[in-house]
Amino acid sequence: MLLVVGPSGSGKSTLARAVAALLPGQFPGEWQGSLRLDDVELAREDGAELEADPPITTAGLGAGIVLQDPASQLVMERAGDDVAFGLENLAWPRGTMRPRVAEALAGVGLVGFEERRSTRLSGGEQQRLAIAGVLAPGPGVLVLDEPTAQLDPSGAAAVFRVLGSIRERRAATVVLVEHRASLAWPLADLVLALDDDGRPIDVGPPTDVLARSGKKLERAGIWLPDVVAGPPGENPTRTKATKGAAATSDGSASKRVLGPTTVLDVTELRFGFAPGASVLRSVDLAISPGERVALVGPNGSGKTTLLRLGLGLLKPAAGAVRLGGRDPRRLPPVQLARLAGYVVQDPELGFLGESVQEEVEMGLEPEQVRYAHDLAQRLRLPLEEFAERSPYRLSGGEQRRLSLVTGLARRPLLLALDEPTFGQDRRGHEALVAALDELVGEGSAVLAATHDERFVRDATDRRVELADGWIAADEPLDPRKAAS
Secondary structure, eight states: EEEEEOTTTTSSHHHHHHHOOOOTTOOOOOOOOOOTTTTEEEETSSSBOOOOOOOOOTTTTTTTEEEEEEGGGOOBBBHHHHHHHHHTTTTTTTTHHHHHHHHHHHHTOOHHHHHHHHSSSOOHHHHHHHHHHHHHHHOOOOESSTTTTOOOOHHHHHHHHHHHHHHHHOEEEEEOOOHHHHHHGGGGGGEEEEEEOOOOEEEEHHHHHHHHHHHHHHHOOOOOOHHHHOOOOTTTTTOOOOTOOOBBBBBBBBBSSOSOOSEEEEEEEEEEEEETEEEEEEEEEEEEETTTTEEEEEESSSSSHHHHTTTTTOOOOOEEEETBBGGGGGOHHHHHHHHHEEEEHHHHHHHOOSSSHHHHHHHHHHHHHHHHHHHHTTTTOHHHHHHTTTTSOOOOOHHHHHHHHHHTTTTEEEEEEEEETTOHHHHHHHHHHHHHHHHHHOOOOEEEOOOOHHHHHHHHHHEEEEEEEEEEEEEEEOOOSSOO
16 A cells, blocks of 8 residues: 655645546646556656557556545446446456445445445445445556545544455555545555655655654645644644634724624524435524534534525525524525635535636625735635636645635635535645634634544534434534543
């Protein structure tokens, strides 16, 4: 197992695509150097694509890739058919295919899932199903690009158990891009660390890399195992915030919050996407100015649904929602945009501009534009460098930071975040925490759906846990305490 680590934008996903034989053929760009997969050189030294008849394919070269979003790789309605899909495209005989499907599902802990609907699986189960589909043809190289980015802790642990089994059985060579250091580093045989410019900092066995270059990796913003970096403690960027009545930097009560005593008030809220299939069941939740609330729970527990209901993007089946004292579904879009900001789980779904600068400045007043430019600088998207880039050509971490800039730029009364830290290095994490401190210091509130326990500890002061559509726990936190 080769673990590839580096700050956001360092080229980790590009390297993963190259190893999976998707570069240089599937993406525009310039290629230099040599990369051999099995005995095939993926591109000629002059940078031209390798021509072949029939064309070289990922499967033909013995490599398979699993992407960050498992749902984007599931193409069939039933799990067994999804695993069989790749085998069918490789013209496997039906008699050989059936037992191989069952074997591939068993190998990822999904015994008997052949008839399960892919869309009804949890996030962790979907990710394991995607791995099964890639492993079914027996590739020699398995490439995974942040496979646990959108999974809850139990789902992430399940995926890593599968990867550990693959490694122990020597079923494939694994190339893994992953920010979850505590899970990934112990499994790695080799670590390749990249810097901001995509150059190698070091490569070698994990203990050797840490001994030689641990300080360099830390300065680059790379997450290190807790045994080296220590558990997260007080973040030096944190400021003190008063629960219930936030204070501005000069210590006075925020002048921007004059009306409601609660920013968001949800009462006896019920919702389901289909009759008889409840997602939320009689949820009560009140969030005050200056609060940072972490919304946690397993995949499928209703976290994203609750965010959307709170912003008026979904209609409750029963109950009431008040945002700034008003029903968000009855507000004109212009007024709603002043009250609420929403950073969605998939950043690309929120982009409207053709360039980073257009995206950052869209719909803002001059004063807000200046603040947005400053935010972009602090979140490591300086417009001197990124202004003309397409939002769709940024790395996953850069896209996430761009969506955070647009969500924060209007200083909304409520900022709703859906998995705000996936794909983020340590520097991005710290910059986000500092920006949220500034926002709540002005009297706003933050509601973040997250699986990232480090973010919960560093950036929030209250933890609300959902389970099966109910609030299972609601407790205050001290974000400055390290985890036990």
